[in-house]
Each structure stands twice: as C-alpha cells, then as structure tokens.
Amino acid sequence: MNNSLEYQQKTLLQSLRWQDWLYALIVFAGSIFAYVKYSQYMDIYEVSFLFGAAALASYLGWKWKGLGKLVLAVGIISVFSISLYDGEQAKATQVFLLKFLISSQSAIMWMHVLFVLAMVTYWFAMYKRSDFAGKVASALTWSAVLFGFVGLMVRWYESYLIAPDVGHIPISNLYEVFILFCLITALLYLHYEQKLNTKQLGGFVLLVINAAVGFILWYTFDRQAHNIQPLVPALQSYWMKIHVPANFVGYGAFSLAAMVAAAYLLADKGILASRLPSLDVLDDLMYKSIAVGFAFFTIATILGAMWAAEAWGGYWSWDPKETWALIVWLNYAAWLHLRMVKGLRGPLLAWWSLIGLLITTFAFLGVNMFLSGLHSYGTL
Amino acid sequence: MRFAVSLLSVLGVASIIGTVLKQNEPYENYIIKFGQFWFGLFEKLGLYDVYHSGWFLLILLFLVISTSLCIYRNTPSMLKEWRTFKEHATEKSLNAFSHQETYSTNASTDELKQKLTQFLTAKGFKFKFRTQEDGSELIAAKAGTHQRWGYIFTHVAMVVILFGGLLDGNLPFKIQEMLGYKRIETLDIPESQVPPESRLSIFNPSFRANMTLPEGVSDNVAFVRVRDGYLVQELPFRVALKDFRIEHYATGQPKSFESDLVIIDPDLKEPITKTISVNHPLTYKGIAIYQSDFQDGGTTLNFKVWNLFAPNAETQLLTGAIFQNGVLGEGDEALKVEFNDFRKFNIINMSPDGKGKPQNVGPNITYKLRDNRGQAIEYVNYMQPMQIDGKHYFLSGMRETVQDEFRYLRIPVDNDFGMEGFMNFRATMLNAAKYPEIAQRIARNSIDVKKDPAVKKQFEESVVQLLTVFAKSGYTGVAQVIEKSVPEKEREAVARTYIKMVSVAAFEAYNMSLEANNKPLLPSNGDTESLLRDSLNAFSDIFFFGTPYYLQLEQFEHKEASGLQLTKSPGQKWVYLGSVLLVLGIFSMMYIRERRIWLSLRPGKQQVHFAMASNRKNLDFEKEFNLYREQLRSLIG
Numbered sequence A: 001m002n003n004s005l006e007y008q009q010k011t012l013l014q015s016l017r018w019q020d021w022l023y024a025l026i027v028f029a030g031s032i033f034a035y036v037k038y039s040q041y042m043d044i045y046e047v048s049f050l051f052g053a054a055a056l057a058s059y060l061g062w063k064w065k066g067l068g069k070l071v072l073a074v075g076i077i078s079v080f081s082i083s084l085y086d087g088e089q090a091k092a093t094q095v096f097l098l099k100f101l102i103s104s105q106s107a108i109m110w111m112h113v114l115f116v117l118a119m120v121t122y123w124f125a126m127y128k129r130s131d132f133a134g135k136v137a138s139a140l141t142w143s144a145v146l147f148g149f150v151g152l153m154v155r156w157y158e159s160y161l162i163a164p165d166v167g168h169i170p171i172s173n174l175y176e177v178f179i180l181f182c183l184i185t186a187l188l189y190l191h192y193e194q195k196l197n198t199k200q201l202g203g204f205v206l207l208v209i210n211a212a213v214g215f216i217l218w219y220t221f222d223r224q225a226h227n228i229q230p231l232v233p234a235l236q237s238y239w240m241k242i243h244v245p246a247n248f249v250g251y252g253a254f255s256l257a258a259m260v261a262a263a264y265l266l267a268d269k270g271i272l273a274s275r276l277p278s279l280d281v282l283d284d285l286m287y288k289s290i291a292v293g294f295a296f297f298t299i300a301t302i303l304g305a306m307w308a309a310e311a312w313g314g315y316w317s318w319d320p321k322e323t324w325a326l327i328v329w330l331n332y333a334a335w336l337h338l339r340m341v342k343g344l345r346g347p348l349l350a351w352w353s354l355i356g357l358l359i360t361t362f363a364f365l366g367v368n369m370f371l372s373g374l375h376s377y378g379t380l
Numbered sequence B: 001m002r003f004a005v006s007l008l009s010v011l012g013v014a015s016i017i018g019t020v021l022k023q024n025e026p027y028e029n030y031i032i033k034f035g036q037f038w039f040g041l042f043e044k045l046g047l048y049d050v051y052h053s054g055w056f057l058l059i060l061l062f063l064v065i066s067t068s069l070c071i072y073r074n075t076p077s078m079l080k081e082w083r084t085f086k087e088h089a090t091e092k093s094l095n096a097f098s099h100q101e102t103y104s105t106n107a108s109t110d111e112l113k114q115k116l117t118q119f120l121t122a123k124g125f126k127f128k129f130r131t132q133e134d135g136s137e138l139i140a141a142k143a144g145t146h147q148r149w150g151y152i153f154t155h156v157a158m159v160v161i162l163f164g165g166l167l168d169g170n171l172p173f174k175i176q177e178m179l180g181y182k183r184i185e186t187l188d189i190p191e192s193q194v195p196p197e198s199r200l201s202i203f204n205p206s207f208r209a210n211m212t213l214p215e216g217v218s219d220n221v222a223f224v225r226v227r228d229g230y231l232v233q234e235l236p237f238r239v240a241l242k243d244f245r246i247e248h249y250a251t252g253q254p255k256s257f258e259s260d261l262v263i264i265d266p267d268l269k270e271p272i273t274k275t276i277s278v279n280h281p282l283t284y285k286g287i288a289i290y291q292s293d294f295q296d297g298g299t300t301l302n303f304k305v306w307n308l309f310a311p312n313a314e315t316q317l318l319t320g321a322i323f324q325n326g327v328l329g330e331g332d333e334a335l336k337v338e339f340n341d342f343r344k345f346n347i348i349n350m351s352p353d354g355k356g357k358p359q360n361v362g363p364n365i366t367y368k369l370r371d372n373r374g375q376a377i378e379y380v381n382y383m384q385p386m387q388i389d390g391k392h393y394f395l396s397g398m399r400e401t402v403q404d405e406f407r408y409l410r411i412p413v414d415n416d417f418g419m420e421g422f423m424n425f426r427a428t429m430l431n432a433a434k435y436p437e438i439a440q441r442i443a444r445n446s447i448d449v450k451k452d453p454a455v456k457k458q459f460e461e462s463v464v465q466l467l468t469v470f471a472k473s474g475y476t477g478v479a480q481v482i483e484k485s486v487p488e489k490e491r492e493a494v495a496r497t498y499i500k501m502v503s504v505a506a507f508e509a510y511n512m513s514l515e516a517n518n519k520p521l522l523p524s525n526g527d528t529e530s531l532l533r534d535s536l537n538a539f540s541d542i543f544f545f546g547t548p549y550y551l552q553l554e555q556f557e558h559k560e561a562s563g564l565q566l567t568k569s570p571g572q573k574w575v576y577l578g579s580v581l582l583v584l585g586i587f588s589m590m591y592i593r594e595r596r597i598w599l600s601l602r603p604g605k606q607q608v609h610f611a612m613a614s615n616r617k618n619l620d621f622e623k624e625f626n627l628y629r630e631q632l633r634s635l636i637g
C-alpha cells in the first residue's frame, strides 16, 4: 500500500540531492575565502551580511536551480578576473581577456549588448512563435545577468585598487544602482518565466531594462559616470548594503508588474492576444510582482528610516527621496486595497500599475534630477 | 475604506507639494520667488513647512482614527475566521461551492477517515470532525488561517507608527503657541537675551535642534529652527568640542567628519569623552548627538594688502579672524572688512568640458568690503594659483549682490609662482614718471623711428599719452579716446596700432620692473607674449574690481566649528515596533494562503464529497485544487 504516500510532498530539505549540498558547500567555502581575505575591511555587521548572503544564496539556489548555477558562474568568473588583475588597475586595459571580456567596464558593456540582443530575440520569437528563438532569448538574458553581476563584483574589487579607503560596494551612485536595477528586474522576470513558462513576456520586460541600459550608456559616455568615486561620509555605512538592494527588488518588481500590465492591456484589446499568456495568468503575475515589490519596498523604507536615524539624526526628515518613497508606497497600498478589499480586477488595475511605474520612476530618477535633499548622491 | 483611500490620496498630494516646493528656506527667498501676494497666501496655507502644518497633522489624525475604526470593526470577524473550522457547513452550502468533487467509494468509514486525515495532515491542514444531522461525517479542515493576523498586524502597525510620529512631532509646541504661551524668536540676538517664551526647557519630551560649537568651546543650549525664526532648547548637560577633523581622500573629496566631544554633567563622576562621526552618533540621557555639518570657527588670517591703484608695489599687513571685522584705508574712504568664511579645501572641476576629475584647489577666503554708506562688495580669493588652460593665475572673484555670479580677476603668476611680478609691472604702468623711459626704450628698438629726431620725439610723446590714458582706465579708456577722436572708418586700424603699442610698452615696462628687482629679463617669445596679454587683461580688469584693495592671504591658523544635531525622540521605539509589526503583517497577509477543505463522508451512499475554498481565489488555488482532486481520486477510488 505504497500509493498512500504518493501525495506526500517532500520538504525542501528532503528534496535536496548531493549536488545541492555540494553547491551550498562551495558557496560557504567561497564566503569563508572572502572572509579570510578581506575581513580587515568589514565590520561585524558586514561579516554577518557576508554569511547571510551565503545562506540566502544557498536557499535560493536550492529553490531555483538556475539561480544556483548563476551564483557559481559569477563567483568563478569574478575570481578569475580578479586573479588577472593581480593587484594592478592598469591590467584592465593590458590583459587581453580583461580588456575585451571581463574587466568591470567590459563586462558591463557586454551586459548592455546582451540585453539588447535578448530583447530583439524575444520579440522575434513572439512574432515567429518560435520556441527555439525563445530559448535563445532566455539564454541571452541569463548571460546578460551573468556579465552584469561579474561587472559589479569586479568593480567592487577595482574600487579597492584605486585606494583601500576608496573601496566600497558598487551600489552607491546612480550609475551603479541602474545596473543593479537591470539585473534584479531581469532575474525577477526569469524566475516567473521559468515558473509560468511565459517567454512571450520577455520582450515587454526587456523594454524597461533596455530603457535603463540606454540611460546607463548616455550616463557613461556623456557624463563619465562610470568612473569610480569615493564615498561621501554619509554613505559609509553597513546599512547601505541592505537598504539599497531591498529598494531595488522593490523597483524591479514594480517595473515588472508595469510591463505585465502593458501586455495585459494589449491582450485585453485583442492585440497580440493569441501570442500572449491568458489574461488570468497576466493578472496573477501582475499581482504577485506587486506583492513582492510592496513587501521589499516596505522593508527598504524601514531600513532607510533606521539608517536615517543613525546618520541624519531622525528616522524621518521629509527629505524628497523619503517623501517620494512614501508616495510610491501609498500608491501600491491603495492598489492592493482595491484588489483585496473591493475585489477589483481588470484593465483599471493594469492601467494603475502602469502609471505606478511613472511614479516609481520619478521617485527613483526624477527626485535626483529635479529636487534636492539629503540624498545628495546621484545627481545628474 | 473609501474614506481611507481618499485620505491616502490627499496625503500623497500634500507630500508631493512638500517636495516640489523647497521647504524651510529663508522667507526672503520665497518673497523673491512668488511676490508678496502669493508669499502671504502660501504662508497662511503653511506651504513652507507642509509636514508640520495644522492641516497635514489633521489628515494624519483622521487616518489614525479611520484605521483604528477599521481595526475595531474587522478584528472580531478576523479572529473568528482565524479560530473556526467552519464545521457547521451544511451539505447544501457545500453543494454551492465552485470547487468541489464527489467520489464513489467501497471503503468503510473508518478506513476513509484514517486515509483522509493522513492526507490532510500531510498537506499541513488542521481538522475537526462533526456528525451531520443526516448522519454523514464531516471533516472540516483549515490551513493558513494565520493570514488573518496579517490584517491585524498591518493595520495596528500603521496606528502605532503614526502614534510614534505624533509623539516626535512638534504638536506640544504648536498647542502652546496657539494658546499664546510660546512664540518663536525671529531676531538675531545673543542667546542669553532670548525671552522665556521662546525657550524650551530640559523637560521638553521631543525635539530636533542644532548647535554650532567652535573648537575649544562648550555650551548647554541648542537651537530649533521654526519657520522664519527659532527657539532655544536648553540641555540638561554641557557639550564641549575638543577637536574637529575632516579627513580627505587623495582626490580631495571629504572622507570623514569627526568631532571629539566631552559631555559635562554634574550627575557624572567624570566627563564622558567620545568621538562622533557621520553614521556614529552618541546618545546620553536620551538625547542623541549627531555630526551634521561644519563651519568655520574663527580661523585667524594674515594678509598682505596690495593697493591696486598705487604707483608702487608697497604692501600693508592685515590680520583678522572669521566672523570679525577689520578696517582698510582712512577717513571717508575707509572700508570695513568683514571676514565671512574660510575654506581649507575646495574641490572644483577645472577641466574645460567639465568631464575631468574634480581637484582640490586649496584654501579660499570670502570677505566683504563695506563703505561708510553701507554698500558692500563681496570677494572670494584663492590662496594658491589655479591652473586654467595650462597657465596659472591667482583668482579673486567679486560680486555686488548675492544673486550675481562671481566675476573673476585673473592675475598671472610670475616665474616664482608669485604675484609680485604682476604687481611690480602694474606699479610701473601706473607710475607716470616712468613713461618717458618706456617710450625711449621703444623708440630705440624701432628702426623707423630712431633715425629722425623729430619723428622720434613725436612718437615718444604719443606713447606717453597712450600710457597715461591706459593707466587711468585700461582698454576701456583707450577705446573711448578712439571713439571720440578717430573717424569711424579708421577706428579698427588705429585700435590695432594702439593695442600693439600698449603691448610693446608692457614688454618694456615689465622688463624695467624686473631690472629694478634684479631679476632676469623676459625673452621675446610666445610665453612672454601670453604673459603680457594676461597681465594687460588683469591690469584692465582692476578698474572693474570695485575697490582698490587686493587681499592676498599669506597665512592662516585654521579653527573649525562642528555642526551638531541633537534629537530626543521618544516616538522612535514606537515607530520601530510598528515597523516590525508592519513587515510581519504584510508577509503573513501575502504569503500565508488561507484554504479550507470539507470532506463529507456519506456512509449510506458510499460517497465522499470534497469541497475546497479560499478567501483569495487565484491561480495557485486553482492548481492546488486540481492537484488535490486527483490525489484524492486515487486515494479514495
């Protein structure tokens, strides 16, 4: 009578194979290596973040095998690239592999190129209804994410080469967080793509990502924003390492929701309807990513308040960035209420989340461009 | 609910106003921007400090009330849903479910019960049995009902956070102000003269105040800025600043700001000494002390003062200190010198297209020269020469009003990187006694002129005349002369000749000044030409410099003042508590899914009726229902 056990669902730990354990072991070995090598640059909080990140990477990698492979690949290529630098910044333009592939600037350039190619391929796949082209597009997106993360990791290392006191995690200015934004949005999308098998949405989501890519390119070539700058005193804090990523999971998820909303609105009008997932799936995905975004955005805002309490002398100063974060938050709180309490569905909510993207973009970019405040980093 | 969403929207719009209109600026700025009428209207509406205006606080209060009412109304039913298994569901009501299935079975009731409860346990459901009126057995099961706590947590969190925020707001002061007990002070008077109505006692439960402490000074009051005035906040202890330090990166950008503080309090056996920096405050007696900014604390300065219009290169010494005044000149001509600011480091992007790296150009000093009618000109002088387009200059900016941009006088450096070369040259050019010699030297070097004595004499006279004009008002004077006495057609040619002549004269004048100081002479080459051009431009520009004095900073003794922010915020722990509740609440509301299952065993009919429901119907629920339906089929069938 074994069939009574068929419905037994395995818990996560029961479902792990030896490969998964090996993966976790490598991740932890990597973080111990990083600890041994760089612990003089870390305070106690940062050490806990390092191992926390390892635990998180293990957990996420177990749940989502694709992410696990990405983590390993990023680790291996970054270490390889760093070994090629050999402690000299000038090597970035001398060693062939660095110059053309995996110095931080080259890797980031590759990320840009791959994102553009991925978008074109996704649209082509949708147009031709080609599964194969869809798979290629996915692979291109994964590679873009890989290069992007390698670029950031190597940039992190490079900042220490400029001078040990200049070194810092590359999420400290508009240029760097835009890269982070592209990567997180792409990862969130890839996650849902795999879960719901919806490659048709890739073209939509990559529109936002490529808008960001366009901005980064302009920012690089017109403003030389890629030059690594030292941190102003207010940003020298372990809080940055958690506040900023949490924020960008929020921004990424909201952007994803907006692009799904765009697809929803088109499909609702009958445009591309036969090529897109059903309205139910789109609606569900939109809700899920707003929910994720809202949760992380809440955490990020709270972390920001705690940081402000330590750096500026008050957890809330009505600084424009803070205030706009509140506006974004209120906006999505209202969205969730309408959906959960009033049971509202359909085009209205889709329009709302599309407009939500404008509000979010203003909070993210517009505040830096048009308003001044305590968040003095990252003006254009 | 609708009311709450409208309140949220109004709150959003109000917040936007507060970010678009710059808050808490000096009131003059608003008057300049909006004009008197709109300024007055906006002030009445409290738009210059939206987040502390009465109406904004009122919205928040309404939000607290409305959310509290919502909690009051919904909590009982949420708790009921959380507890109940809904085991009273009747067969009829189950039949109305959108998600249900009926299976036929041969198994006995006991066997079924065992299998099904195993199934439910494996899926993480809790269950309860009940015998229905028609004799059938009902298993009522639930999972994820903790989700209901999410609602309670989230909304209680909002009330707690807003309550904490209100504790830290300035509501007590606002009420006392309305009742007439307190008022803000708007005059710039010594702290000791501020009357009691504008002072806040040490028992004030919450505040956010600022204090500027020069090195070596201690104080026990801080200032709270309110609208266009301030309040004095008394502190239960003294704070002294031993030392303030700024560290810089190699590129010159600031790396850290640190203050060595001493807390002096009779309650303490020994004063507390602690270094604070940005991101690392100190808390004592519930008051947190932050490094917020810095200022000059009275740096002492030694200047060499050049009189730009004296026909000699003599200088005079002047000493002063920031925030103090000095005097230059005598009698009616005397000018008051107000030393306003000294900066040891100035990071400027000097590259022509603004794309290069910013660099540190060294100390500068800002001062005003005020005449006896009260008119002032503001100057900013850089101590070290700055490199512009590959050449070095001493820069001094001047402007007449705060709205103007600084206009810069550029004095080219001499061979020793000093300004003596220019100053000696300037003195020679201003000294009429030297003109004949300059003229003779030019004539001697000119083949055309030196042959004929008559021509030579006339030439020399015209040089002297030109120099006299030039010494009075530079190129502008020369241009005026040309305009007055030369027909329009010939003006350009004449101007060219004059400019040529001035520059030849400048060459001789410069060399004469070098000779007099036993310095090597200028060669005739491109560098010399550009030096002369720059020197003549600077000479011409001094007529627009506003005053005759150039203050060259020779030495300084840097003294800084640390800007501290002191806050007492009893609401903070409430806000943090609320935040924790909020996160817990949101996560449980979104990631715990409430699901209920009813399994009705109908022994007479050999049937099992399966029904499933959730308060959130979405794709995950559909998937789960379909999965369970199939699994139950193979289990029961």
Ligand code: HEM
Binding pocket: A291, A294, A333, A336, A337, A340, A341, B001, B004, B063, B066, B067, B070, B071, B074, B147, B148, B151, B154, B155, B158, B586, B589, B590
């Ligand atoms: C301060 C203002 C408020 C804020 C910030 C707020 C926030 C939230 C949030 C974040 C959620 C969760 C959405 C989710 O799970 O994704 C929620 C749900 C909800 N809110 Fe509010 N809320 C507020 C005021 C109110 C008021 C005044 C009511 C009264 C009618 C209300 C009724 C509800 C209900 C019924 C739910 C859904 C609960 C459920 O279905 O489990 N909210 N709210």
